[in-house]
Amino acid sequence: MIEDxxxxxxxRISAEMRRDYAAxxxxxxxxxxxxxxLCRLWRSDGMTQIQLSESLNCEPPTITNMVKSLESHGFVVRKRDPEDGxxxxxxxxxxxxxxxxxxERIWNKQLDKLLTGILPxxxxxxxxxxxxxVANLLAS
Known part of the structure; x- marks a missing residue:
């Protein structure tokens, strides 16, 4: 059946892209x-973890774990909001x-690879x- x-x-596309990105x-x-x-922060540095959670459509504990890992590698820091502690x-x-x-080079390389042979x-x-x-899934 075509739907299957x-x-x-x-x-398969999702799995292959994820494997390539991971490597x-x-x-x-x-x-x-x-x-x-990181991309969200490149666009709007100083977001709250709740804002990141909503923006990435992830559960707050997932964001907390990501931030902890990125912090341990020295890529981000958490600071108290000066107006609301x-x-x-x-x-x-x-x-x-x-x-x-x-x-961004990785993203572009992967996109070029994915879309090779597909006309504009x-x-x-x-x-x-x-x-x-996406709209269909969000409407359900």
């Missing part, structure tokens, strides 16, 4: 998902900021279809 084949292909990120002492957290904010260190270019107009259609799939 589509599901299997999506699963490439390991060089920088990162695990898959941590680069997404109950709130902790996550900030990039210089080492964390310096990961932006190499991680096919990429637009693929993007539209994938956005529809």
């Amino acid at each position: 084949e589509i599901r299997e292909l999506l699963d 490439l990120l390991r060089e920088f002492n990162l695990h898959v998902g941590q680069e997404q957290l 109950r709130v902790s904010r996550v900030y990039l260190t210089p080492a964390g900021r310096n990961l932006c270019e190499p991680v 107009e096919e990429r637009l259609l693929l993007r539209r279809l994938m956005k529809q799939m």
Whole structure:
């Protein structure tokens, strides 16, 4: 059945991308998902862990573990919010900021690999279809 084949292909794409990302990120002492957290901070440094949790659609304990790991590698620091001592904010260190270019190179390399042989107009259609799939899942 075509639906089963589509599901299997999506699963395989996801697994292969994750495996490739994991291998490439390991060089920088990162695990898959941590680069997404760093990306949020590259765009908006000083987010709270709740903001990160909502932005990444992850459970708060997952974010806490990611932040602890990134902190142990010297990529981020947690500081109390000066206006509300109950709130902790996550900030990039210089080492964390310096990961932006190499991680973006990894993303671009993976995207180029994934989309090789797919024409620009096919990429637009693929993007539209994938956005529809996401919308379908969120509507359920």
